Amino acid sequence: MAENDFNLKNSSEYLHLSFDETFNVLKSSKSGLSEEEAERRINLFGKNDVLEKKENLLKLFLGYFWGPMAWLMESAIILTVFINHYLEAVLILILLITNAIISFIHNRNSKNAVELLKSKLSIKVSTLRDGKYEKINSADLVPGDIVAVGLGDIIPADLKIIDGELTVDQSSLTGESLEIDKNAGEIVFSGSSVKRGESTCIVLNVGLQTYFGKTIQLVKVAKPKSHQQEVVFLLVKYMFYFSLIVAFVVCVYAIYIQESLIGILTFIVILLMGAVPFALPTVLTILQSVGATELIKNNILVTRLNSIEDASSVDILFLDKTGTITENKLSVSQIIPFGKWSKKDVLLFSALTSARASKDTIDEAIMSEIEKEKISLDGYKQISIIPFDQETKKSESTISDGHEEFKIIKAAPQVALELATGITEDKKNNFSKKIEELSQNGYRSLGILKSSGDNFVIVGLIALSDPPRKDAPEMFQKIKSLGVTPIILTGDNIFITREIAKILGLNSEIILMSDLKKLSEKDQVKLLENAGGVAEVLPEDKYDLVKLMQSNGHSVGMTGDGVNDAPALKQAEMGIAVANSTDVAKSAASMVLVEDGISVIVNAISISRKIYQRVLTWVLNKLSKTVRLLGTLAIAFFITKDIVISVLGTAFLVFANDFVSISLATDNVSPTSYPDKWDIKKISIVSFLIGAPFILEHLFALFVGEKYFGIISLAQIQTFMLLTLIFTSQLKVNILRERRHFWNSFPGKALFYLTVSTMIIFAFMGVYGIFMAKISISAVLFSLIFATIFTFFIDFFKYWLFVRYKI
Incomplete structure (x- = not known):
């Protein structure tokens, strides 16, 4: 069969064709295709995807030579x-x-790692092949395939509805904000998201041949500038302004003492080299790469890289109960018939309101129980069905048993009670009592109703359970130990929510969403900060709750899995789509879990806080180092009227300091037990106070060197000062990396070995006069020992500052 054997049409043209004509054009039927035929069609029409434009690697590499840092x-x-x-x-x-090479390599490695895990998250579509439905990758769809789509799916190709009804959102494609109802015979376009309903469809066009010319890329790696990067660059900008002020003051003095133009320019070059954070782009790139890689190892796909850093500040974590706290495996625990009806009747009627190829966990639990009890559905025909809707809290189907047509409703028990007609007060009380008993025991219940003429009678109740995961209580305690307040959000009633909170060891204060809405914003926040959960939450309420806490100074994490969770996932600093989430939820989240449970969420927070600590160390080190260097050069120039470090020495200093500090990206650090917040004022003050004493240390060392170690010529002074600056820099970074005293933890191997080897190499260069004037071994040893003793005592001052300013 060749491609020209097909007379495929534009997707919109199929709207005017009957089903028989559509099947004829696509050479298919309601029975779908065979695997062999599908393989042939893939070879003819290609994969159902759009090849992304490959990046020009040369252009990408050259980009590292363009930008503010590169210009400096x-x-x-x-x-x-x-x-x-x-x-x-x-x-x-x-x-x-x-800098460009390292950044380029780590950027590519990070992207490759993410792409590898993205392949695990490819969209799966329920497709009829060889007479049975199976999950296949959307990329393997071909024209003529029969697929089942439903709530939460993103339409994987252009489809024509064969049966069923859908409500779809095409806003991502057309900009239309209103949801659109689609019925049998109508076309749904690739990239639309299903908001309601389920249906069986035939694939019309795939890939580039779809109406909009592409398939939506669901899991994308977005790279907006993160808050953390903005803070770091802001601090660097202030540091650069500080260097300009120092340069201006020194230049005015240099002109006053009639220093030569070359001498002034030399000083400016040295200040510029000392102030510019040459390693910053590399450090940030490696940090993101390390963070993404660590998360991937923990089965967390990062779809928005800045979320790795933002997660460190999260102090409120809203957790969707189903699928995160529980196993999302509902099972039928009790069947309670009413009146003349039997348990078999209750189960049978509930199954008749379950949609074919349904992904709904309630339907799956009911169908599983039907199979277990070996109850046959033969003789019953499902004429129409309205799947369960979160807003109406019910599903409804029209059934024919060959003799008559009747309707079945499966609904939340309170809704079922409202819909029931002709029920006595005693029966109402009995029904309500049963509901309350089930709720207090942690069961979720559904009322089953059957039509009788124009009335509906209660057939019975089905009790379902989805208990918390075995590791959930322990994980919740870990979340709380990290200074994060976990809050359960659930559509369940207050009794079930309270029971779950009790098992998890959470605050027993459970709030009804309806009660919360009645309060002022201030009271809402106060109540939420001390709550264990919010009950009877509608999906759209989640977005409002996230916004509420953010607008009152909190950083919010949010877990979710459904279509209506997407806005909240997108809004949160750390939006987490749990395993088996809908495609829409995955596309909105900043992180996607590849495995079930909440232990991975704890890992994500811990990894994020480690990254924060590494960045904080780099910032403290760079700012204090700049204060120390510029202060020493300026004051020494006023005293000696000479530049006490050469341009070459400054270049060596940059090599020794900035690129040794790159190893901080993999340093051995511990996450804090509280959320990390960037406080520019505190960080700037602490950096200045740490850097200032070293100015005195350097000037005193220079005085001792000249008086007792024969450091007389300017060239020797520049060598002596270079070694003093390098020794103190290497030692200082090793005390700044630890928030307690430096001996409380050992530095990472890379940092330790680079520190030791740098000091040995430069000591050797000073003694033998390699690329610098030769000085005595005693002068080198004095510089090293004095730097070590001084830095040791500065550690106590540093510790006091960190405690005082809560760094």
């Missing part, structure tokens, strides 16, 4: 060449290229 480095190169320091210019160029 390139400016330093130009100025260095202008003052005839060619070796220094080459060193800065090497820094720039090294």
